[in-house]
Amino acid sequence: MSFFALGVNHQTASVELREKVAFNPERLTTLLTEQYQHHKMNDMVVVSTCNRTEVYAMAENADMVLDWLAQTNGIDVKQLSNHVYRYENSDAVSHLMRVASGLDSLMLGEPQILGQVKTALALAKDAKVVSQNLNQIFEYAFYAAKRVRSETAVGSHAVSMGYAVAQLALQVFSQPAKLTVMVVAAGEMNSLVAKHLAEMGVAKILICNRGRERAEKLAQEIAHRVEVEIIPFSELAENLYRADVISSCTGSLYQVISFADVKAALKKRRYQQMLLVDLAVPRDIDSKVESLDGVYLYGVDDLQSVIDENLAHRRQAAVEAEVMVNQLVTQLVTQQKINDAGETIHHYRQQGEQLSQLELIYALQRIQAGEDAATVLQEFNHRLTQKLLHPTSILLRHAAKDEDPSHFEWLKENIQDIFENTRQVKVKT
Incomplete structure (x- = not known):
């Protein structure tokens, strides 16, 4: 038996193919339970996200893993084999560590993937398709990811707009637990902003969107972490004063937050400072608000320059992280040989x-x-x-x-x- 990692990701397959091999938790649970009941290939963990679907398995050969992935998704094996990558034993361990550490992500160093890999392992263990040996490999990969996170700077610099806004709020306000945040428009960009700030532990998030349906969808996604309130778009101006942080990204052809609106809000706040982030092109916020005392205004270009610089820092740190992963793989393989x-x-x-x-x-x-x-x-x-x-x-x-x-x-x-x-x-x- 060998340890294999086999899959497709954003580098090897189109969105259309990735959609065909993707698993949701309910379907995956059913498939893994069937594997266990029928005594087929039943020592495996499947990681499936928007950017990758990977099977980690103890098997006699990689073809067994490839056949399973193709058959369960109704795809021709030859078609799929043109887009999959395969790793065996120490190379598979190295790949798993890199994935868990965010070194193989579309957004270098992104932290969400570690939680997704942990969830995948838990789901496979619930289905009873994880041996002690496979579990030890994954636990060691989590240890490696923790070392990479704590001992290198690969995840310490903001490299997405949503994350950058959250980090900016931390710089302006020292106590996130007291902050009220307003997102103006509930599109993809502001949804990421809201999720990052909710994870940071802000007190409340106000969602101001033209349509109620999308606002409610975002509210449901973050309500387990933070208090949420939906505000009609027509009441935007009169509620600005309630927010310490405002992130706007409407796609409107006209400015939706005027100088007069912010000035009035500032007065109502008794001139407590405000952070306004304009992620829209054309801009949502009147640039003149920057002249108001106590107001910090950042636009897309400001954040992009920070992101570019931070991405360079992450790439530099990734070199150090890769060396660390190689050392940890060697340690694990040596320990397995000793065992x-x-x-x-x-x-x-x-x-x-x-x-x-x-x-x-x-x-x-x-x-x-x-x-x-x-x-x-x-x-x-x-x-x-x-x-x-x-x-x-x-x-x-x-x-x-x-x-x-x-x-x-x-x-x-x-x-x-x-x-x-x-x-x-x-x-x-």
């Missing part, structure tokens, strides 16, 4: 103990039958020594016949070292 050797050694010792017991029983029977004890013990020692050293002798003979003499030399030197160390221990005792 495997431990099992072999345990089995070898058991065999030696059985041989010893058989020879001891035979010797005791001879002594009880009246044979000379000294003679029996000498023969017992000789017979046991011969049987215990027989496997080593066979190995040395085979190595001596090998075309590569280095194998025999390595065995000879190491066996001599072992016996020398054993003699030294006996002398000390």
Whole structure:
């Protein structure tokens, strides 16, 4: 059995193909449960996000994993094979660590992927399709991701508009738990802003959108984290004063937040500072509001320059993170080899103990039958020594016949070292 990682992502497959192989949690739970019940390939974890679908599995070969992915989604194997990447054993471990650490993400260093991988593991464990060995690999990958996050700067710089707004709010206001945030328009960009700020732990988010349906959808997505209130778009101006942070991205051809609106809001707030972020093109907010004391105004260009600089920092930090991942992969593979050797050694010792017991029983029977004890013990020692050293002798003979003499030399030197160390221990005792 080998450990395989096989899948498609934003680099290898189109959106259309990624949609065909994507799994939602309900369907995936059903499929994995069926795998367990029918004793098929039942040691696997499936990670499925908008940018990737990957299968991590202990299997006899990669084709088994590819066939499963193709068949469960009704796709021709040959078509799918042109877009999948495959990794085996240490390379698969390295890939999993890179994914969990955000090093393989569309947005370098994005933090959400670690939670998604953890959820995928939990779902597979619930379906009883995760062995102890596979679970240990994933737990070590989580440890690697934590090390990458805490010891490198790969995730410490804002590289998306939504995340950048959230980080900007942290810089302007030192206590996010007291903040009220208003998002003007509930499109994709402001949805990300709202989600980032909700995760940051702000007190309240006001959603002001032209249509009620989209506002309610966003409210449902974040209501488990933060208090939410929906405001009619017609009441935008009169509610500005309630917000410490305002993010606007309407797509309107006209400004929706005027100088007079912000000035009036500032007065109502008794001139407590406000952060306004204009993510719209054309702009939603009158640029003159920047002249008001206590108002911080940032536009798309301001944030983009910060993002470009931060992305450069992340790429530089990613080099350090890649080195760390390679070191951790080596550690895990070495530990697995030691564990495997431990099992072999345990089995070898058991065999030696059985041989010893058989020879001891035979010797005791001879002594009880009246044979000379000294003679029996000498023969017992000789017979046991011969049987215990027989496997080593066979190995040395085979190595001596090998075309590569280095194998025999390595065995000879190491066996001599072992016996020398054993003699030294006996002398000390």
